[in-house]
Amino acid sequence: MHLKVTGATRRPLFRGVTFELDDDDGPSVLTVMGPSGSGKTTLVKCLAGLEPFDAGMIALDGKTMVEWGMANWRAHVLYVPQRPPLLRMTGLEFWKQVTQEFASQRARSAEHGDPIEVADAWDIGHHLWHRPLAQLSGGEAQRIMLAIGVALNPAVLLLDEPTSALDATSTQRVEDTLRTRSCIWITHSKEQAARVGACALDLAACRVDAGPAALVDVEVPPSDTSE
Numbered sequence: 001m002h003l004k005v006t007g008a009t010r011r012p013l014f015r016g017v018t019f020e021l022d023d024d025d026g027p028s029v030l031t032v033m034g035p036s037g038s039g040k041t042t043l044v045k046c047l048a049g050l051e052p053f054d055a056g057m058i059a060l061d062g063k064t065m066v067e068w069g070m071a072n073w074r075a076h077v078l079y080v081p082q083r084p085p086l087l088r089m090t091g092l093e094f095w096k097q098v099t100q101e102f103a104s105q106r107a108r109s110a111e112h113g114d115p116i117e118v119a120d121a122w123d124i125g126h127h128l129w130h131r132p133l134a135q136l137s138g139g140e141a142q143r144i145m146l147a148i149g150v151a152l153n154p155a156v157l158l159l160d161e162p163t164s165a166l167d168a169t170s171t172q173r174v175e176d177t178l179r180t181r182s183c184i185w186i187t188h189s190k191e192q193a194a195r196v197g198a199c200a201l202d203l204a205a206c207r208v209d210a211g212p213a214a215l216v217d218v219e220v221p222p223s224d225t226s227e
């Protein structure tokens with residue numbers, strides 16, 4: 001997997017966002033930071049093809065969104081929202097619906113995993129998959145949505161504050177799983193960025209009104225959690 005983003009711009013929020021992500025040496029995580037309202041969610045929705053960029057280039061394995069086709073692109077570069085859609089359906093029904101949609105995409109090759117197994121490691125009991133998503137707690141719903149994202153095995157997971165509703169223990173378990181995947185990960189926590197990301201993008205440095213120097217890539221040293 002090689003994701004290349006060059007000069008991505010969405011006015012009036014950000015411009016010149018440029019980075020590359022690849023898994024040549026194993027899964028890699030890019031964290032996206034920046035003040036509230038700076039456009040982090042908008043950026044990842046643009047990367048997912050759910051919203052348009054005003055300018056810039058984005059390619060996965062050398063092919064643009066148009067060349068992949070939108071449905072294929074979204075299956076490979078998968079956005080996991082912070083909250084589930086307000087649905088009456090259960091987590092299991094949602095999983096079945098998503099996998100049926102993905103089954104029609106011919107270019108997709110990755111095998112699906114088992115989201116119930118993924119979530120089991122995060123203390124989500126099987127019975128919760130049979131409850132309407134709208135009746136779950138914020139933290140339960142968040143883990144079910146994340147487990148579905150992980151089980152779909154995309155090339156890149158786009159994560160919007162994936163542990164915002166979780167306690168410290170659940171956060172650690174979820175981080176342990178997610179850092180084994182290639183992710184673009186929105187977080188407000190520098191500590192979390194240091195734990196999970198080898199590289200961080202500071203969206204505040206890409207503000208449209210920030211002057212000519214638009215882009216800064218901030219290296220975050222990988223942390224050693226064993227200490």
Ligand SMILES: Nc1ncnc2c1ncn2[C@@H]1O[C@H](COP(=O)(O)OP(=O)(O)OP(=O)(O)O)[C@@H](O)[C@H]1O
Pocket residue numbers: 013034035036037038039040041042043
């Ligand atoms: N659908 C929309 N229509 C109009 N404005 C929007 C829409 N979605 C987001 N915005 C605006 O765009 C700006 C950036 O929003 P975005 O959610 O991308 O920020 P963010 O950096 O993710 O914020 P937070 O850290 O608070 O989640 C905000 O001012 C927001 O109000």
